[in-house]
Amino acid sequence: MTQSADNVLDHFELFRGPEYQEMLANKKQMFENPRDPAEVERIREWAKTPEYREKNFAREALTVNPAKACQPLGAVFAAVGFEGTMPFVHGSQGCVAYYRSHLSRHFKEPSSCVSSSMTEDAAVFGGLNNMIDGLANTYAMYKPKMIAVSTTCMAEVIGDDLNAFIKTSKEKGSVPAEYDVPFAHTPAFVGSHVTGYDNALKGIIEHFWDGKAGTAPKLERQPNGKINFIGGFDGYTVGNTREIKRIFDLMGVEYTVLADNSDVFDTPTDGEFRMYDGGTTLEDAANAIHAKATISMQQYCTEKTLALIQGHGQEVVAFNHPVGVSATDDFLMAVSRITGKEIPEALARERGRLVDAIGDSSAHIHGKKFAIYGDPDLCYGLAAFLLELGAEPTHVLATNGTKPWEEKMKALFASSPFGKNCQVYPGKDLWHMRSLLFTEPVDFLIGNTYGKYLERDTGTPLIRIGFPIFDRHHKHRYPVWGYQGSLNVLVTILDKIFDEIDRNTNVPSKTDYSFDIIR
């Protein structure tokens, strides 16, 4: 039977029916010019060999299954972290649809963002008119407090000058002259989403601190005791930012979270649609110049931003997505040193609990081999935690990893006997990872949702940590920073390890003698 209204089958079931199976088989046989299955199988097996790996790694031009996203995605992510801010992407509207769906699918939240909808004529004659109309419409329709402009490749290729365009738009009355329109050039053909995050945040800070593109006096820094906190591009921003605020409050630290998008990606369902929610107030963004120091949780997401901030006389401290006891120690000690606040007993206890949990379970992680891919800072933080647990982060791969990152990873490996056989792969993609998993197998793979194909192909169990996570819900609500967050990471890893033990021992009367209640 095909689909019937009496019993509607979903896609899991429907296409398994004999009529569909037959249709698909016929289609393949008659129209798809199928290859000899034995030959297909031979090639499949060959693709698992060291010989194939060599060819794979000799690839010069083609990228297959990249583990990175484009600059404007990061720019949008940063922009929504400011109060009432509408991200405005100057360029083609299709790109913007991608960022919105990408963020929505990860956070399961609406994601508001507009584009200047450049078309063919704009690509030829320049996008000024699109900017003028776009800003006017955005201002009129969505009533944002600020419009943060970034760009897609299209605008970058024709060389649209954002500064001049925005100035002209204001002169033409699109938005009031004193209205805040910070901007950043974010071409996708340079860097990745972490670069875009950096550029957008830098653009916003520069706007407020350095005279709003020449329309206001530059701010004079009057140092106070506060600190600024930057999370970087972070799929766990909802849980992480709240956890960091809790930690700062426990310590009595006065702080400003820059680009705080923890609320806009987690709005309550109570009958009210919030296009904007929470976020760093524009006033706080401006006043952040007076802070004593700025702490970034992700060095490679904030290189330019921190340089700008440092140029204004602040101390800047960058971490690499700290996870684990030592990394969290270092983070808290830096906060404590800068602010002069002591570590409260509550945090000391959380540390003790994490140490306790590691002691209880580390035997299961110790000696296991992992492959990790993701953004450079995340890779570093997770690898450091695994080394702390006595595991080997055998393959660490970041498509958007740079040369300095590579050096830093190597130094990390050199610091532990468990790093001896570990390798770092900057600029490589998930098809490289596939070869690595076949030729040098590991026990577990850590990565985002796209890792599920690697899991299926190579049989390496996937532990989902990273961005995006599309096929599991609500992980972004749980922090991965701080001692509590590290505990969440530990548990996530352990859950998979125990699931695997169970999966390998669950055949009735064959392997289930080890299908134990107590692990």
Add this chain to the structure above:
Amino acid sequence: MSSLSATIQDVFNEPGCGKNAGKSEAERKKGCTKQLQPGGAAGGCAFDGAKVALQPLTDVAHLVHGPIACEGNSWDNRGARSSGSDLWRTGFTTDINETDVVFGGEKRLFKSIKEIIEKYDPPAVFVYQTCVPAMTGDDINAVCKAASQKFNKPVIPVNSPGFVGPKNLGNKLAGEALLEHVIGTEEPDFTTPYDINIIGEYNLVGELWQVKPLLDELGIRILSCISGDGRYREVAYSHRARAAMMVCSKAMINVARQMEERYGIPFFEGSFYGIEDTSDSLREIARLLIERGAPDELMDRTEALIAREEARAWAAIEPYKPRFAGKKVLLITGGVKSWSVVAALQEAGLELVGTSVKKSTKEDKERIKELMGQDAHLIEDMTPREMYKMLKDARADIMLSGGKSQFVALKAAMPWLDINQERNHAYMGYVGMVKLVEEIDKSLYNPMWEQLRRPAPWDEAGNSWQAKATAQNDAEAAVLAADPVRAETTRRARKICFCKSVDLGTIEDAIAAHGLTTVDSVRERTNASGGCQACTGRITDILAARPRPAAPPPLLDAAE
């Protein structure tokens, strides 16, 4: 059918038990049941003891007659392994309610047995008595008998309600149930001169399977293992075995001894932990079988197998020896395991810096001394603080213990390896020894321990708990060193008998004042050892040490 109290008395009179043999008539009557100190945190009950001893019988339906507490907490809580049926893992209970307590639960029990037989048709149903129905007077013996006749199927009452005593007594009562209702009730299809029983082995994490291939190779058949990976029928015809090995555990001594008495099956107590112990046990099995009529050539084959397997194991361990050079081990575990593991660790080239003897018998201690030398470091009891001190002074690099001490070790941030039942690795036999060495290596070199020990970075030097503990230890030692009177008071205040709360000073005074020479006389005067009698060994030592002007300081120093 004997009453429960009579059965318990039988167990107390068990002549095969070394501890019993050393007791007076009056002591024996009191039994080995440890009178638990109210308010203390004690181990498992007799029900639990019976359940863990029999639960590894895989094809039996184990039905717990009682409220949900008893089966709810004991269901599938041991890592025994089955090569066949998994019925043993199914939780059966009568789950009695208020009505059953008021009107009696016998009918519910009978119906439960009926439903098990109808739905599962196991070769036998074991019915475990628990406290509540025992108190309300449910006669499980009668119900089992009736059910057995009605359904024509063995229904075995295991009469070991929790309140009769500790876990160890329950182990023995489980053995009594087998002796009374199971062993000798069926006949094997055939017998060979190479048939043995293994008693008191539970096949935890499948350990037995690491030894069985060796026996298979020698043509030795495990007629029955009581109870690891056991089948009901195998236990029922186990009386036809030629010899028996009592695996190092005093839990089922009554079974081994009574089978010797009833059926003339000689037994020895042996261990498969450690290379030499495994070899000795294999030799002993061969020797007993030859005595019972097996051909002499069995011994030659056994020796050849031992030589081959030992060489193989040594070779596998060899690469670890450099990594273990200078590494010291502290062993905290119960009873017999102490000496069998000591030998194993020494084989791996580790240095033993101490072993606990809290649960060990006098013979156990002697064997440890044999292995570790006369100045063996026997530790009666150890606090986490002292453990930490040992670690800090680099007198120990790793602690091996059961799950119970696990958390103590972890809190003291000491590398630790589980060697009791909840572990995940099998350490029996030659391969097991290699596995143990591998696991010790992993644990020793786990970077986590460093993490655990490192104080929080904001702790000022001298303010961490480790520093505080060390300072406290040092301060106490300094005070005692400076003040002989106080040192003497502290020494005399050491608790010898925990049940009756008697300290060393009281006992010494009594001995001095009345010229006492026996444990019995000490008990008469001071009440020490009037409870569980675990301290009789300590009192014997005190008596032996007399007259000595000053006994050595307690605890750690005694271990040095």
